[in-house]
Amino acid sequence: MRINILQHTSNEGPGAIIDWANERGHEVYTYHPDQFGTLPKVAETDLLVILGGPMSPNDDFPWIFEERQLILALMDLDKPIFGACFGAQQITKALGYPVSKSPEKEVGWAPVTLQSHIIPNVPDELFALHWHEEMFEIPAGADLLFSTEGLKNQGFVMNHRVIGLQFHFEPLANNVREMVVNDFSYIEGSVLGQTAEDILEQPVPRENRRVMFALLDYICQ
Template sequence: MRINVLQHTPNEGPGAIQSWSHDRHHEMYIYHPYQFGNLPTADETDMLIILGGPMSPNDDLPWIKQERVLIQQLLDHHKPIFGACFGGQQIAKTLGYQIGKAPHKEVGWAPVYRQTDAIPGIPEQVIALHWHEEMFAIPDQAQLLFSSDLVKNQGFLLGDNVIGLQFHFEPLADNVREMAVNDNTYPLDHNDLHQTPAEIIAHGVPAENKQVMYTLLDYIANH
């Protein structure tokens, strides 16, 4: 399977998604549309991964709109799609749903709670990394997948092949350090989780996060 990854900032890479791709013997191609403007075609995409970034789907940038054309083509062909943060918002925006400010800015570690049993093997509660202040509306045809204490719309499952998350399961320890030292002013401004970059790094990545990431990707890859 060819896994095409859309990465939107240098410090938010695929992390455990890349580990999953290696362990499942897939081929991964990483695109940087914000820098180079290149995107894969739908025909050469078996699974699309859309990562996070500091931009908004509401920004008037050509490559952001071009990503949504690709997402729509893959939706039309029932191909697996996974989006994290900006990526999840891009999926929702493609489906015609609003992206706006969340009721709380969440930056740091906080629990998310499973809202459906549709995907077997997901714990009822997982401590996830949050790094956002915008939020997607849940598509009418999708199931609410996760919520947090501060933001209800944390994840959705669309059919059996599309998952959008507002938060991050994919970062490994090196990725968390990379995010925190490079985007180190973002957690300090009106953050309702009240965590500093040093505290975010010191928390460490819960061991189960990588397994949950694998479970989600296995589910959409096999349907």
């Protein structure tokens, strides 16, 4: 399987997604559309992973619109797609749903609660990394997958092929450190009330990597 990853900023990498790809024997190609303007071809994509970034789906960059066309083309072919944060917002925006400011900015560690048992072996509550201040709407026909106390729409699954998460299961410890040391100023104003030191001192839950594997296995069945 060829996995095409869209990485939108240098400090938000694929983390455990690479571990999953290596253990499953898949090839990974990473694209940086914001830097080079290059996107993968539909015919060369078996799984599309769309990572986070500091931009908004509402921004007026040509590559953002082109990325959404890629998403729709892959959906038409029933290809699996996983989106995290900006990536999840891009999926919903491609389907015609608005992306807007969240009631509260969430940056740091906070629990997420499972809302659907459609995917096996996912615990009812997990501790995830949040790094966002925008939110998506759940597309028609999709199942609400995760929520938090402050924001209902934290994750969805659609047609056994598409998963979008507003938060992050993919970061490993090195990824968290990279996010914090480079983007520490973004932490200010978060409702979670955590400092950069608080975020760094929190160990990445081992369960997150296992659940990341379970989500990818589910959409690639």
